[in-house]
Amino acid sequence: MSKSENRTSMENFELQLECTNFLNHEAALLDDNRLHDWxxxxxxxxxxxxxxxxxxxxxxxxxxxxxxxxxxxxxxGTLSTRIDRFDNDYAWAENPPSRTRRLVSNIRPEELPDDDVDDVIVKSNLMLYRSQGDTTDYDLIVGEREDRLRRLDGEFKLSERVVYLDQSILDSRNLSFFL
Structure with a gap:
């Protein structure tokens, strides 16, 4: 029997709430441009x-x-480099900074059946709105994310993210944001 089959309704609800809170907190950090905290x-x-x-x-x-x-x-390493780059004068693509709003929905957690691993696979839908400067142009990017959250010291950390975008072509000036 898998872990998810052994969980009670309350444990399922608590896992759903914990995953939802993590993803909402993550989206808020990114929308507030708190990249080092993210x-x-x-x-x-x-x-x-x-x-x-x-x-x-x-x-x-x-x-x-x-x-x-x-x-x-x-x-x-590459994520660290990308984030550090925003702290210097060479981040031209983000001058002025983008304004973003992430809407994360349809959050579906599923614990892995391996009892030795405290990871959770979480699928969710993402809609990212992004505008920049004083133009009427904006980006609207939509897709499904598949995340692996790992519990470390009692808190979730993101250990894997794969984003499956609905668009085959992105009509965006640059990709200086995180999904």
Whole structure:
């Protein structure tokens, strides 16, 4: 029997609430441009990927998502470098800073069946609104995220994120934001 089959309704509710609170807190940190605080929510072995969506014919057995091409493919080191770059004068893409709003919904946690691991896989839907400067232009990016949350010292940390965007082409000036 898996962990999820052994949990009571109250334990399922508590896990749902804990995952929802984590993802809402994470979204607030990113929307408030508190990138260093957001970075503290990541494990040192973080794997952060946004594979390119490839349009396929209807009955194709090949995945719609590339296993070779990525919009983002980051680890702890590259994420740290990207965040540190925002602290200096060379972050031209973010001058003026973007204004973002992340709407995270349809949060679906599922504990892994392995009793030795205190990880939770969480699927959620994401809608990111982004504007910048004094123009009427904005980005609206939508997709599904699959996260692996790991409980360390009683708190969740993000150890893996894969974002499956609904768009196959992003009409964005730059990709200087996190999903």
């Amino acid at each position: 970075f503290d929510l990541l494990t040192e072995d973080i794997d952060y990927r946004v594979p390119r969506r490839v349009t396929r014919e209807r009955n194709s057995e090949v995945s719609e998502f590339s296993e070779e091409g990525y919009l983002y493919r980051d680890d702890h």
